[in-house]
Amino acid sequence: MEQKKWEKDQTPYVVFICTRCKQYSYVKTTQKTKKCLRCGRTHQVKNILDKGEIVNGMTKAVNKVKQLQNSLGEAQFSTENEFIVSFNNQIIKKAPKPLEKMEDYEEKFQQCLTKLSSNYSRFPLHLIEILAQDYEIPPSELKLLIKKSIKNGILQSTKKKSYFTIVKS
Ligand SMILES: [Zn+2]
Known part of the structure; x- marks a missing residue:
């Protein structure tokens, strides 16, 4: 039927x-x-x-x-990796001036990470993705933001199974 x-x-x-x-x-x-x-x-x-x-x-x-x-995804998005977020406002402020649109998402992404870091010491990638959806960050932007955070040392990759860890400095 x-x-x-x-x-x-x-x-x-x-x-x-x-x-x-x-x-x-x-x-x-x-x-x-x-x-x-x-x-x-x-x-x-x-x-x-x-x-x-x-x-x-x-x-x-x-x-x-x-x-x-x-x-x-590149190696850093592999499910074999996990990430550490190291909050350092100086680094965030020093980041090169992005496009206006990107900047909006960047602020949202930081809020997103702040929220995550207040609730979890480590968390899987999909948790970021879910929260990013609440913050209306599109997946393509999220990837760029994660990449950028890795570059700026806010996010650190550690070799575990798709978990992210935030380290407050
Ligand atoms: Zn398209």
Whole structure:
């Protein structure tokens, strides 16, 4: 019946990379257009069909996107690593002046880290991601912010399983 059909979802989806923001998305092959959730670019599905990968079922599509996003990450985003956050306001203030938009997110990201550090001494990456969503930081920005924090010594990578640790200085 209808429910069985849903359970065995074989709807073809195309998994593709956004030409503007380089993030992966998926869309039903029968859909006409797909708006990138991250940058808002509208993609014509017929144009991405032969560029993307076709998978059957939404679960597979979601997993494929996750897998591809992970492979995009550099070593520091590997699940083998964990990170330490070292709060040092001087370092934050010394950071080179970023774009206006980035600056907004940077402030949010700092609030995010402050909140995390007041609740946890260590925490996994997905906790940052969840909290970043509450602060309306898009995943693409979050990655840049994490990267920048590592560069500035606020975040430190320690070789454990996708955990972050905040160290207050
Ligand atoms: Zn995009």
